[in-house]
Amino acid sequence: MFQGIDNDKIKEILRQHFTPSDHITTPERLLGRDRLLERIDRAFNSSGRLVFIYGDRGVGKSSLALTAAHLHNSAQSQPIHVNCSEHGTFESVLTAIGRAAVDVVERFESPGAAPSFNLTVMGNGVGYSPGNNGAARVNAPSDINEAVDIIRYVGSKRSGTVVIVIDEFERIKSVSERMKFAELIKNFPDDGGRIHLIICGIASTVDELLGAHPSAGRRLETVEVQRLHHDQLWKIITNAADKVNVEVGRETLIRIGMISDGFPHYVHLIGESLFWAMHDDEKVVSKCKARHYKAGIAEAIGRSDAIYKAAYNTATKKTKNTADYENALWALADHNDLQRQLGDIYKSYLHIVAQLNRLEGLGGEDRKEPIARTALNSRLQRLRDPNHGEIIIGHGAGWFSFRENVIRGYVRLVAEEKGLELARDNFIPK
Numbered sequence: 001m002f003q004g005i006d007n008d009k010i011k012e013i014l015r016q017h018f019t020p021s022d023h024i025t026t027p028e029r030l031l032g033r034d035r036l037l038e039r040i041d042r043a044f045n046s047s048g049r050l051v052f053i054y055g056d057r058g059v060g061k062s063s064l065a066l067t068a069a070h071l072h073n074s075a076q077s078q079p080i081h082v083n084c085s086e087h088g089t090f091e092s093v094l095t096a097i098g099r100a101a102v103d104v105v106e107r108f109e110s111p112g113a114a115p116s117f118n119l120t121v122m123g124n125g126v127g128y129s130p131g132n133n134g135a136a137r138v139n140a141p142s143d144i145n146e147a148v149d150i151i152r153y154v155g156s157k158r159s160g161t162v163v164i165v166i167d168e169f170e171r172i173k174s175v176s177e178r179m180k181f182a183e184l185i186k187n188f189p190d191d192g193g194r195i196h197l198i199i200c201g202i203a204s205t206v207d208e209l210l211g212a213h214p215s216a217g218r219r220l221e222t223v224e225v226q227r228l229h230h231d232q233l234w235k236i237i238t239n240a241a242d243k244v245n246v247e248v249g250r251e252t253l254i255r256i257g258m259i260s261d262g263f264p265h266y267v268h269l270i271g272e273s274l275f276w277a278m279h280d281d282e283k284v285v286s287k288c289k290a291r292h293y294k295a296g297i298a299e300a301i302g303r304s305d306a307i308y309k310a311a312y313n314t315a316t317k318k319t320k321n322t323a324d325y326e327n328a329l330w331a332l333a334d335h336n337d338l339q340r341q342l343g344d345i346y347k348s349y350l351h352i353v354a355q356l357n358r359l360e361g362l363g364g365e366d367r368k369e370p371i372a373r374t375a376l377n378s379r380l381q382r383l384r385d386p387n388h389g390e391i392i393i394g395h396g397a398g399w400f401s402f403r404e405n406v407i408r409g410y411v412r413l414v415a416e417e418k419g420l421e422l423a424r425d426n427f428i429p430k
């Protein structure tokens, strides 16, 4: 437990500081993104300019977008946040934006029935009527003019500045649907700088839009979100530590920073678990100890994002060679370089097997013998297959990387629990 902090108080503090499963929406909690917020601010100030935020999954795109959106959106309402989905289309996203402008109570409790947008009947401009047929009916825009009308309609329903965030753009599978957004970008009605649009996606989706429609590109401010630096990752922990008057040592901060690999999700997750472990300690805790750290790591694995866990299990849990697959993933994750070559991965692998033997006290005949380099290569090749979830990508000539960089954090977390310190030599203090 912490001196003078009861159960309710600790809950409140942890809820405020750790959000492993939620976006950040306030600048005080958004660490290390001041320059990017400023760039977005300036882009919004420039007539007709829209923002495309791109970067790896889990790096903090939505948090940046929503914080910027909250900063700029008129205080009387919330920004509009629409998530794309696999089967999403241009029409469905625009319809969702239109609906978001109608208050949810109004949508469900209008007398008689759900409301609908009536684009075709109104001709010029989007009409909105409470409806009376008992079913939600939102007409999808049939062309770009109707899509533009929806944006104008949203602007007319709100007073002051409106920020619309189209999130997870890369999830829309159909290229032709994604391409339709280029038209919207070109024709976006910003109503004299009152309506702003932010799209979030991965790098390839922005390249695709720009490649196919250079004229849309001229209106887009592209903002790349990079992984967070160590000092910002540490601040996530130390900000909370200051609130409960506990000291978290430098070594612990370095380890957490290394595991998370610049992806804040893992720091929030480990941090939250770590503070609960200290709170659960019967003695008063003034300094984070190894036992708290261990408990925090174990707990964090269980609570990791299900997507990352599933990817790891699909890749490694096989009837044969499970240990080899795990060791191969650990070896690939043993360095900060995103792409690594077989020779280097094999060196990491040998080091890992030696560490495992030491950790498990195996010597002499009991020692686990490493597999040969060619065998490791074939395990890595296998990990690119669909039945291993394609967790790895091969780049030719013995070069490999994880398909999604964010997975490396989970791989490092699992290794850490086994007592393996991956990427230990990579830490470069600022």
Ligand SMILES: Nc1ncnc2c1ncn2[C@@H]1O[C@H](COP(=O)(O)OP(=O)(O)O)[C@@H](O)[C@H]1O
Residues within 6 Å of the ligand: 019, 020, 021, 022, 023, 024, 029, 030, 031, 032, 033, 055, 056, 057, 058, 059, 060, 061, 062, 063, 064, 236, 263, 264, 265, 268
């Ligand atoms: N700048 C930041 N400082 C601290 N935590 C952050 C920051 N950006 C994101 N996070 C946290 O990291 C996790 C992932 O962020 P998110 O915005 O959902 O990433 P993305 O949209 O790129 O997948 C969330 O738990 C969020 O609370």
Ligand SMILES: [Mg+2]
Residues within 6 Å of the ligand: 061, 062, 063, 167, 168, 200
């Ligand atoms: Mg996101």
